[in-house]
Amino acid sequence: MQKFVGLGIILLCVFGGFMLAGGKLAVMWQPAELLIILGAGIGSMLIANPKYVLVELKNQFFASFKKEADRGEVMKELLLVMHTLMEMVRNKGLKSIDDHIENWETSSLFLQYEHIHSDHLLMHFITDNFRMMSMGKMSSHELEHVLESEIEALEDDLLKPSEALHTTGEAMPGFGILAAVMGIIITMSSLDGPLMMIGLHVGAALVGTFLGIFFCYCLFEPVGESLAARVHNQLLLLTCVKTMMVSHISGKSPVLSVDSGRKLIDREIKPTFVEMEQWLNSKEG
Numbered sequence: 559m560q561k562f563v564g565l566g567i568i569l570l571c572v573f574g575g576f577m578l579a580g581g582k583l584a585v586m587w588q589p590a591e592l593l594i595i596l597g598a599g600i601g602s603m604l605i606a607n608p609k610y611v612l613v614e615l616k617n618q619f620f621a622s623f624k625k626e627a628d629r630g631e632v633m634k635e636l637l638l639v640m641h642t643l644m645e646m647v648r649n650k651g652l653k654s655i656d657d658h659i660e661n662w663e664t665s666s667l668f669l670q671y672e673h674i675h676s677d678h679l680l681m682h683f684i685t686d687n688f689r690m691m692s693m694g695k696m697s698s699h700e701l702e703h704v705l706e707s708e709i710e711a712l713e714d715d716l717l718k719p720s721e722a723l724h725t726t727g728e729a730m731p732g733f734g735i736l737a738a739v740m741g742i743i744i745t746m747s748s749l750d751g752p753l754m755m756i757g758l759h760v761g762a763a764l765v766g767t768f769l770g771i772f773f774c775y776c777l778f779e780p781v782g783e784s785l786a787a788r789v790h791n792q793l794l795l796l797t798c799v800k801t802m803m804v805s806h807i808s809g810k811s812p813v814l815s816v817d818s819g820r821k822l823i824d825r826e827i828k829p830t831f832v833e834m835e836q837w838l839n840s841k842e843g
Contacts, residue, residue, distance in 0.1 A: 594766065
């Protein structure tokens with residue numbers, strides 16, 4: 559909803575201000591300029607990026623306009639499910655969670671936590687790394703290094719769509735100038751015509767410049783930042799899991815291990831230690 563409100567404010571203020579100053583909205587409709595600018599932008603994106611980046615860009619773009627789960631509730635579920643897993647490992651060993659790890663899609667444990675269960679990237683990260691821990695003894699430093707490397711690789715991969723959008727957005731003013739120059743070429747070939755027609759051609763060319771700047775700073779760049787922010791929120795979940803697992807393997811109790819992850823949560827949604835204890839006690843009760 560917030561994104562749609564922001565888009566509405568942009569359109570209202572930019573085009574409303576233009577009309578308030580005496581401009582006619584109809585002159586902004588220049589199909590040829592739109593074709594040149596958007597065609598150049600889309601074409602350059604297709605040339606510069608492999609198919610999987612474009613597919614991921616499409617997925618992230620549509621996901622960013624869907625209603626997001628409450629981040630505080632997601633973090634609460636993450637702390638609870640990790641505490642449950644670590645309690646089971648401490649009391650009965652890693653073998654006790656095998657069924658949950660190997661069949662997490664139908665696991666009675668993970669199905670209790672809807673937000674966590676629906677995040678496949680997070681679920682694969684949790685289950686794959688608990689599986690890896692069960693295959694052989696690892697020191698906390700070894701585990702930390704492995705998980706950090708995995709998160710860094712995922713970060714590079716997941717940020718490629720927003721980087722592609724950012725690069726194309728930066729080029730939009732240039733594409734706008736390209737359209738404007740082509741408009742001026744048309745104008746120069748019509749200098750022997752009526753003055754009004756010359757004015758229309760020049761106006762159309764300037765609309766191309768405007769559209770390039772508008773697409774860059776009002777659409778492509780903000781959407782790119784939105785995609786990057788969404789990725790960073792997702793990576794925070796993985797970082798919390800990494801910290802909790804490293805703390806767990808180093809011998810800390812499940813409560814202290816979960817608390818090490820709690821400390822990384824954004825201040826706006828971070829629960830206090832007392833609140834976290836109440837969640838854990840309520841779950842056990």
